[in-house]
Amino acid sequence: MARAVFGDFARAVESHLDVPAGTAVRGGSGQEFAEVNGALLRITEVMARYASDVSLVSGDYLPGDRSRLAVWARAAIEAREALGHADELLRESGASPGNENKTVTGTSLPRGLHAAAASMTAARDLLQTHFTSEPGSVRQGRSEWALVITSPTVTRTLLGEIAIWARHIAPQLSDLAVARPGMRGTGEARRRMETVGHCLWSVHAAVQAAHQHDPVSADDRRLLHAIPVNMPQPRCVPDGTETIGDLCAGIISTAERVRHAAPIPPRQPAWDPGLTITSLRQVAATGTATSHHCRILLRALAARASQAGHDQIGPGLLESAAAATQARARWLHAVGAVDQVTTDVRRFVSAEATEAGDLALWTGRLAYDDPRWQLSSGPSQPARAPEALAAEPDDIPVVLAAIHHAAETLRHLARADQHQIRAAADAGRILVPTRSLPESDDVARRYSTAPPSRISQLIAAYQDAGTASAQTTAAIADLAETVRAPSRILTLARAATRPTRDSAPSFSRGSLPEPALTRSASAAPEHTTAELLRHIGATSPDLLRRGSEIDRARERLILDAAQEQALDHTHHNSARSLGPEKDALSSHPVARADPRAVAATIGQAPRQSEPPEFEP
Amino acid sequence: MSNPHSIPERLQGATGLKAVLAAAYDAFEFLLAVIRAHQDLDEDLFTAFVMSGACAADGRDALTAAPSLPWPPPVEQAGAVNDFRSGSAGEIAADLAALSQQLATRLRDAATTAPDSRDRAECAEAAQCAIGIRDLLAGRMP
Numbered sequence: 001m002a003r004a005v006f007g008d009f010a011r012a013v014e015s016h017l018d019v020p021a022g023t024a025v026r027g028g029s030g031q032e033f034a035e036v037n038g039a040l041l042r043i044t045e046v047m048a049r050y051a052s053d054v055s056l057v058s059g060d061y062l063p064g065d066r067s068r069l070a071v072w073a074r075a076a077i078e079a080r081e082a083l084g085h086a087d088e089l090l091r092e093s094g095a096s097p098g099n100e101n102k103t104v105t106g107t108s109l110p111r112g113l114h115a116a117a118a119s120m121t122a123a124r125d126l127l128q129t130h131f132t133s134e135p136g137s138v139r140q141g142r143s144e145w146a147l148v149i150t151s152p153t154v155t156r157t158l159l160g161e162i163a164i165w166a167r168h169i170a171p172q173l174s175d176l177a178v179a180r181p182g183m184r185g186t187g188e189a190r191r192r193m194e195t196v197g198h199c200l201w202s203v204h205a206a207v208q209a210a211h212q213h214d215p216v217s218a219d220d221r222r223l224l225h226a227i228p229v230n231m232p233q234p235r236c237v238p239d240g241t242e243t244i245g246d247l248c249a250g251i252i253s254t255a256e257r258v259r260h261a262a263p264i265p266p267r268q269p270a271w272d273p274g275l276t277i278t279s280l281r282q283v284a285a286t287g288t289a290t291s292h293h294c295r296i297l298l299r300a301l302a303a304r305a306s307q308a309g310h311d312q313i314g315p316g317l318l319e320s321a322a323a324a325t326q327a328r329a330r331w332l333h334a335v336g337a338v339d340q341v342t343t344d345v346r347r348f349v350s351a352e353a354t355e356a357g358d359l360a361l362w363t364g365r366l367a368y369d370d371p372r373w374q375l376s377s378g379p380s381q382p383a384r385a386p387e388a389l390a391a392e393p394d395d396i397p398v399v400l401a402a403i404h405h406a407a408e409t410l411r412h413l414a415r416a417d418q419h420q421i422r423a424a425a426d427a428g429r430i431l432v433p434t435r436s437l438p439e440s441d442d443v444a445r446r447y448s449t450a451p452p453s454r455i456s457q458l459i460a461a462y463q464d465a466g467t468a469s470a471q472t473t474a475a476i477a478d479l480a481e482t483v484r485a486p487s488r489i490l491t492l493a494r495a496a497t498r499p500t501r502d503s504a505p506s507f508s509r510g511s512l513p514e515p516a517l518t519r520s521a522s523a524a525p526e527h528t529t530a531e532l533l534r535h536i537g538a539t540s541p542d543l544l545r546r547g548s549e550i551d552r553a554r555e556r557l558i559l560d561a562a563q564e565q566a567l568d569h570t571h572h573n574s575a576r577s578l579g580p581e582k583d584a585l586s587s588h589p590v591a592r593a594d595p596r597a598v599a600a601t602i603g604q605a606p607r608q609s610e611p612p613e614f615e616p
Numbered sequence: 617m618s619n620p621h622s623i624p625e626r627l628q629g630a631t632g633l634k635a636v637l638a639a640a641y642d643a644f645e646f647l648l649a650v651i652r653a654h655q656d657l658d659e660d661l662f663t664a665f666v667m668s669g670a671c672a673a674d675g676r677d678a679l680t681a682a683p684s685l686p687w688p689p690p691v692e693q694a695g696a697v698n699d700f701r702s703g704s705a706g707e708i709a710a711d712l713a714a715l716s717q718q719l720a721t722r723l724r725d726a727a728t729t730a731p732d733s734r735d736r737a738e739c740a741e742a743a744q745c746a747i748g749i750r751d752l753l754a755g756r757m758p
Contacts (some may be wrong), residue, residue, distance in 0.1 A: 286667075
């Protein structure tokens with residue numbers, strides 16, 4: 001069963017907000033205003049939570065990204081302020097969030113808003129499953145998607161999503177606020193409704209301004225929508241009855257489980273008790289087998305593409321197979337390096353090693369003709385015929401996606417084990433036989449702590465395996481893009497977690513840098529002053545208000561500093577002056593966080609040269 | 617430096633736990649070296665060789681933990697690997713599978729007769745590793 005993804009809920013939000021014109025309300029009675037206010041309060045609460053989650057100020061921007069930080073951080077701050085203002089207005093009106101079940105009039109707007117709020121909340125909860133957050137502690141990533149979610153790319157796109165929602169709601173509030181016959185006594189409520197609508201326009205306008213400067217692409221939105229709930233599929237091993245499609249799905253599911261079981265530091269503790277020589281050997285051997293299977297499969301796909309006349313991907317498939325051959329050789333080298341060492345604990349097989357074995361099994365089942373193939377099946381196993389692997393041309397992207405996931409997982413495994421070995425070596429857990437040490441005279445002991453030179457050789461072997469696997473992944477990513485394979489999302493996710501965004505995502509081979517370790521989810525937003533005050537039990541509204549003011553001042557300070565640095569940077573380089581853009585930003589009505597000024601802005605049509613409106 | 621074909625003879629002729637452990641240790645080292653030297657020769661045998669190499673290393677490590685293994689163990693097969701035989705990868709696999717079977721038999725015996733429980737446990741584990749090599753290189757036996 002497919003896992004829920006962010007896009008499922010985001011689409012539901014838009015569906016709930018898509019109220020046909022003229023059907024939003026019946027007559028605009030006082031009760032209807034109260035119901036809409038209650039539903040709106042839920043909406044603004046959850047949207048404000050989204051905006052609070054977004055950290056473009058204290059997050060991961062590098063010096064080269066300062067101008068982007070300026071525009072998007074400003075958008076985040078202004079969206080947060082506008083939503084806060086709307087929240088205040090609604091609370092002043094006596095609105096209570098309530099829920100959709102209490103709606104008595106049955107008009108479509110409050111019902112739609114309540115349903116949209118529920119979907120927004122579910123979508124945010126889905127993102128939160130990728131983090132752990134204990135009281136008083138920093139939010140920690142707990143999946144490979146955490147880095148993606150906290151990346152500047154997804155953060156900006158999330159703000160864009162909020163803006164889209166705000167833009168759907170705002171005109172309906174304006175419509176509701178228009179006076180009609182029989183609406184006597186609702187003047188104050190209508191004015192308030194209109195102002196709340198302006199606040200939502202303000203959210204949209206703030207994000208739109210940032211989007212004009214630094215656009216969010218369709219691929220960025222595709223990536224956000226593809227983020228799944230952090231709930232790995234249960235372990236599953238093939239039983240021999242699987243179709244090609246089943247095997248491909250099994251490979252992808254198992255690949256995700258492997259990556260989940262092999263976390264990348266700094267989530268890793270100083271040393272992992274799961275690191276044993278038994279696990280290391282199993283991962284290295286099955287990793288080698290998986291890369292061998294990838295090679296077989298890529299060659300078979302190349303033959304199939306040739307049969308089917310797909311000349312545009314044949315050479316790429318052969319190049320990918322050659323890259324897989326290199327990866328196999330590098331993994332084989334790692335296998336040999338692991339032969340020469342041991343650990344203080346043996347026998348225990350980690351979850352990572354078990355899952356890596358499963359991946360070799362699934363990829364082997366796809367590569368070989370025997371539906372009961374096992375790693376222990378022995379020699380002379382015939383490979384699956386190309387026409388059986390991809391009976392129809394449309395099957396090629398499906399099979400390629402499975403290979404793409406397997407290759408990406410090998411890259412991940414090499415890197416994870418490299419860090420595990422380093423941590424274990426630091427703890428003195430990697431041992432070598434004393435008789436393998438040339439100058440050792442202490443032959444009475446059987447093992448000795450591995451000397452640094454041996455550790456370096458071991459780590460270098462894994463580094464090489466990781467690099468070769470990354471090159472295979474990059475080669476396959478090119479093809480995945482060409483044939484529109486579903487695994488393209490892997491490439492987008494990797495691009496989003498690159499340490500710099502100065503260049504557009506590149507799919508060229510061999511150019512996939514590792515995500516910077518320092519840019520982990522643990523470096524994500526620290527606690528705000530207001531949160532810390534609540535944590536120590538402060539409940540005084542005055543204290544909390546002052547805390548919020550400090551937080552806002554801090555954000556402003558960082559933003560101003562970043563913008564100043566960006567200006568200095570661009571002036572020095574004389575490549576592209578930010579002067580006019582800075583002026584435009586500072587003179588932009590929403591930059592003053594004044595919702596009343598927004599109405600004059602929203603009618604402005606974008607210039608021809610600007611990116612399109614941020615809309616789905 | 618012994619003739620590589622003496623490995624089976626040493627295994628066969630070893631008497632007493634210490635001699636069996638020493639011969640078995642040497643046999644695992646020999647298996648590992650031959651497997652690593654030939655694993656990339658044949659596409660069909662690639663996975664079987666790679667996986668069986670991990671079993672050989674695990675078997676060697678298990679015996680290293682056996683208290684009765686003489687230390688340092690005699691290394692009599694060093695250098696013999698390249699002269700092992702000049703057959704096809706399939707023929708080499710068959711020879712190694714036969715050696716693994718013999719190794720497993722001796723280790724199983726040792727696992728039931730060794731006085732020390734730790735020796736018994738390590739011999740049993742090493743015997744399993746030898747069976748694993750045999751299955752991988754010859755195909756699973758009934």
